[in-house]
Amino acid sequence: xxxxxxxxxxxxxxxxxxxxxxxxxxxxxxxxxxxxxxxxxxxxxxxxxxxxxxxxxxxxxxxxxxxxxxxxxxxxxxxxxxxxxxxxxxxxxxxxxxxxxxxxxxxxxxxxxxxx
Amino acid sequence: xxxxxxxxxxxxxxxxxxxxxxxxxxxxxxxxxxxxxxxxxxxxxxxxxxxxxxxxxxxxxxxxxxxxxxxxxxxxxxxxxxxxxxxxxxxxxxxxxxxxxxxxxxxxxxxx
Numbered sequence: 664x665x666x667x668x669x670x671x672x673x674x675x676x677x678x679x680x681x682x683x684x685x686x687x688x689x690x691x692x693x694x695x696x697x698x699x700x701x702x703x704x705x706x707x708x709x710x711x712x713x714x715x716x717x718x719x720x721x722x723x724x725x726x727x728x729x730x731x732x733x734x735x736x737x738x739x740x741x742x743x744x745x746x747x748x749x750x751x752x753x754x755x756x757x758x759x760x761x762x763x764x765x766x767x768x769x770x771x772x773x774x775x776x777x778x779x
Numbered sequence: 780x781x782x783x784x785x786x787x788x789x790x791x792x793x794x795x796x797x798x799x800x801x802x803x804x805x806x807x808x809x810x811x812x813x814x815x816x817x818x819x820x821x822x823x824x825x826x827x828x829x830x831x832x833x834x835x836x837x838x839x840x841x842x843x844x845x846x847x848x849x850x851x852x853x854x855x856x857x858x859x860x861x862x863x864x865x866x867x868x869x870x871x872x873x874x875x876x877x878x879x880x881x882x883x884x885x886x887x888x889x890x891x
Binding site: 667669696703704705706708711721753755760766767768769770771772773775 | 783787810812814819820821822823824827867871877878879881882883884
């Protein structure tokens with residue numbers, strides 16, 4: 664079965680700690696994305712990557728970091744610099760970016776991060 | 780600039796039709812999408828429409844696009860309790876980063 668997996672589903676962290684959210688896809692997609700979702704809000708783009716070893720900041724990148732060492736994986740680290748990290752985090756992928764219908768995004772099941 | 784607007788809530792009776800509306804501002808949008816999000820889950824792609832189309836139908840779902848008014852709608856026929864979810868409209872424009880812009884989502888509540 665092809666798809667996008669995110670782990671863990673629920674994550675708790677203490678203030679001042681960094682935490683890494685996992686996102687893996689076996690769809691052979693070049694592009695991957697991280698979004699943050701807060702109640703009543705739309706999706707806000709954190710980072711995206713069009714190809715291995717390359718990524719760009721989205722609208723709310725401050726306090727987050729990413730890496731793209733493998734095509735299948737795009738982990739997101741929420742650092743202690745992120746002032747309000749409690750949210751639902753969604754990972755997505757698409758075949759490409761900027762190439763028509765291949766931009767269509769497919770989403771993982773999400774990770775709910777709670778800072779205690 | 781890019782902006783996608785949706786009403787936040789819609790309540791319908793089971794068996795009725797639901798119509799969820801979306802307006803967008805970028806006239807150069809090429810693809811428009813509808814996603815469904817059930818509680819605690821990710822977004823599921825329901826359908827998309829290319830900007831040179833006026834209508835697309837897929838089983839109980841009908842998408843209507845009015846490019847002149849920059850208005851997109853999703854009609855769900857014979858709405859069921861399992862359709863209760865948040866529905867997101869998104870547009871993709873050829874300029875900038877090509878990454879879709881999402882609306883805030885419409886919560887559809889289906890009651891007996």
